[in-house]
Amino acid sequence: MSVQMPGARERKAISLFQRDIVWRALLDSFKKLDPRVQIHNPVMFVVEIGSVITTVTWLIQAFGGRPLGGGSEPAWYTFVIALWLWLTVVFANMAEAFAEGRGRAQAETLRTMRKETVATMRDGSTKAASELTRGDIVIVPAGELIPGDGTVIEGIATVDESAITGESAPVIRESGGDRSAVTGGTRVTSDRIEIEITQEPGKSFLDRMIALVEGAERRKTPNEIALNILLAALTLIFMIVVATLRPFGLFAGTPISETTLIALLVALIPTTIGALLSAIGIAGMDRLVRRNVLALSGRAVEASGDIDVLLLDKTGTITIGNRLASEFVPMPGVPESELAEVAQLSSLADETPEGRSIVVLAKQYGIREHDMSTLHADFVPFTAQTRMSGVDVDGRRLRKGAGDAIIELVSREGGTPPPELQAQLVRIGNEGGTPLAVSRDSQVLGVIYLKDTIKEGMSVRFDQLRAMGIKTVMVTGDNRLTAAKIAAESGVDDFLPEATPEAKLALIREQQEDGRLVAMTGDGTNDAPALAQADVGVAMNTGTQAAREAGNMVDLDSNPTKLIEIVEVGKQLLITRGALTTFSIANDVAKYFAILPAVFVTTWATTPGGKSPLHVLNVMGLGSPRSAIVSAIIFNALVIPLLIPLSLRGVRYRPIGASALLRRNLLIYGLGGIIAPFIGIKLIDLIVHNVLGA
């Protein structure tokens, strides 16, 4: 599934093959040969030790000595094995280096923004930006960089945040409310604001972001640790298998050289997944960054694959932010066009989206737009007390507003609201809409039906989530009736009506008590407790500093539907690990069939100097024993770079249900993993044996 959100922009993937990335990665691949680096990866550490031993053996042979552990292997054979073992380690390092290289390139761009700026304090003194600490108050005029993360405490300004979000249109930041947070490194483009710094020196959002994309703060996630333990256990088993093969061979009159045993060991231990494991983790983080999401820990990315319940705010996520006029309902005896005209006139000065939508709807009734200046109209703005707005034209009072407010007004004017009005108000309310009554002097003309408009494609998306095993819960401040209506229409699984921050928090806790993992998005300060409680809390970048600190991810696009993509990235991460582990282990079957008949080529031959009965197991028909072993080792090494693109891209996730997905991946990576090396080793053998004459 590819859930491309409307409006979600993907940062351009930095190509793997940019020149500087390649050079840096190649260099790093060799730098990482340092055993102090390798020891963190038990599988590759074993390979490196094997490389050292075979290299020493070759050197001994090159100077005319006998190979370690006896045997009659020629020096060139030892050399070729040693070479490919080193390459195996280098390829593994390369995978990690490429993954890091991509992140580093992104970090470079960010770092250019962390230029040393001088902050102007409220008292007029100046201070270096890097010395700002929590509680400092700075003043930033138009055209200057904001010196650090903070909250606007005074003023309103437009801020260009393109440096971190990639979005070129400036955004408004103002004191109070949910749009008060500013990020260091962004630029004020108009007005001037006072900012209270909320970060400690060196721990700004930008610093964290750089560290994250660079992988500098990367720690192994719990699942990665568990998998590493499994790989170490497999490595241990194979070490015993190979170590005992030597006495077994001697019993059968077949001494096996150290070099061949090491080659067998390296072929058997799960080098493929061992080499790619950390690259997979780094790439997962990188995929989120490209979707403009910053995960503050690898753990959060993993948890996002496990999400069981998704809390979605109704407004802005399921419905487009505002209610729109969808119908004029005239009272008996009132022509519809008359209602439409009055509704339009009363809304001309109403700049709210609702007001504008009334004008748009009226157009469909053939009502021309009036020229405001020729009307001699007095506009009556909406107030919380009157709960209506309108216009006085030619002495007539046109009003629209809440049903009861209009009824009161009309009654005061001496009119009688028709009984039909009450019926319509109730009906629209029940249907989840908002009714606005329209009056002219003492006469009620009708009702405007304002409707919540559900975003396109939501029900498809909820179906997909359901197929992923994720339950969606709509959170709204609406009453139960309205909420139920919208929930039914959008296809969301459940809803929480009349939601308060406390109710949200309680819902999350309740789900977690039942063992479910909960994800949510939020932007307001009052969302902060729920964001902190949720297993995956995605804070909108437009949100308050409190929200951004409470969540464990920040969405720079501030797109609440981004959660679905985040879940996908989390799942991909785990699938890629599982698939490559399966592939890696399944590969061993073919390697046995390549190496063992080669090792036991004359073992227990029934005629002196004849072939072993085991020669029939050379099912691939490999050219010679040495070519067989060398080919298996070359395959084992080459498969790592070949799988680097897959591990960086991730195995595709399809919401087809767990069992179908398991069958599919077992078939591709399990069965495929058994078959592929038979073909690969044979092809390499054709070259090694026939072309190189080994």
Place this chain on the structure above:
Amino acid sequence: MTLAGWLTIVLFAVILTAIAIPLGGYMAKVYTGERVFLTPILEGPERFLHRVLRVDPRREQDWKSYAKSLIIFSLAGWLLLYLILRTQDAFFVPHALNPRGFASAPWNVTFNTVSSFTTNTNWQYYNGETTMSYLSQMIGLTVQNWLSAGVGIVVAVALIRGIVGRTGKSLGNFWQDLVRTILYVLAPLSVLTAIVLVSQGVIANFSNYLAVHTVTGLTQSIAMGPVASQEAIKMLGTNGGGFFNTNSAHPFENPTAFTNFFEMLMVLAIPAALVFTYGRMTGNRRQGYAIYGTMMIMFLGAAVVAYIAEAHGSPAQHAAGLHTHVISGSTGGNLEGKEQRFGIAGSALFDVVTTVTSCGAVNSAIESFTGIGGAVPFANLSASEVIFGGVGTGLYSILLYVLLAVFIGGLMVGRTPEWLGKKLEAREIKLAGLGILITPLAALLATALATASHAGRESISKAATGPQGFSESFYAYLSQANNNGSAFAGYTGFIQPSAGNVGSHGITFADLLGGFVMLFARFAPILFALAVAGALVGKRVTPAGLGTMRTDNPTFAVLLIGVIVLVGALTFFPALLLGPIVQGLTSHLY
């Protein structure tokens, strides 16, 4: 191959399932403390035993406490058995219980035997009828047959409780579980089995050995003894230690084709039933069905291969132009080392039944099997006794494999792997991985020591040359590491010139190495299994959804088979190549 042969195999699978389902349900009730139809009769003895043992059955034990009780109990059993066997001719032993006046076997052989019986292995370097007194057989070996079986079962029960438990740390109470296992499960089944066996001609007496004059005018000594009671628990407890040296080929242990069929059923009854117990205790019987299906498919696979291979005959037979097809009065095939009354199918199936479980009883000579037929028991042992397996051991071992399969499969569906709702993390993977690793590690290292050293090669039979010598050694330690006890005969640790142990001596190397391998490969996995239970119990349970990998459907069964086969094959393939496989590929006789 005959229709009767195939029917034997099919009928066996059907009847086994029909027995295992209700027995599994019954055992689930026993271990969850529900009343069963035997409760009115047995609750008195149960209370009495608790009083004697001075235990409070209501005291809940966490995994460490459970393990501690288990180790203390097994250690005490070990010491007691050692004492009994080493004093079998002491002055206080009544003559009636040692009518032949047998001296004790040497210390090293006794060490091996004691370790063997307390670990449910029943590997025997000794011949029952020339080594053991009736007393040793009855209160020594038979008692351990009961207790070691009980220990295996309670570990499986404790692991299930760990997997299922949602609160606290308790895995139940070791003593209560053990007492219940013996009273409610083993005792009633043993009584039934013994009665059936006696009715078919299995002996049960304390007579001195009979001296019989044969038609050729010679005198033959016929061994007697209290066989039926030991035979019953030998099968039910997947022990496998024969009263007589020839084990289940002996007519007093296994007189007819019917007892052969019946004994096979009794071997698998409890291991198969426990799988259904697991399903019941998890609250989703399909969990049990998936594992049962996994086991049954692998079991039938082994049985079919063994049957076809033995019915087809050996390459040597074909090379010599001998008849191997069915002719009147003969079942055809490779009859070397087989009893006519069991035939090819009855021997091949018995071999599979006793090597997939930790029973290790034999009714035919495994070393006389064809190359491929002989590779089947090797393969069964290489799968680490998880195809039904020993009583309890089979279930707890396969559950560790299930854990690994869930981990790998769970990743592939894109969630942190969950098993019955519990998230699998580093600790569980570490413990399960180590638990699975022990048996192969012990088997391979011991075989390496035995084949590389002169002391080890002493044990190989003089007749064995080439790969046969390797096969014998490898099988010996593979069998002991798996606590199986069957032998690719020939490999010995006991030199006994005449009956009664006078002048006999053990081969210390083989006796001690085997003994330590059995103890290590029995108790280390038990501790890991209990530790896994301890790590899982009380973990928060996530309700299953569409995105959760299911562990109760055929897809999972396939994955599980794949993991078991792959781990077994990758671990043992090189060693198998040098033994049975090379022998199977050549018509040369070794």
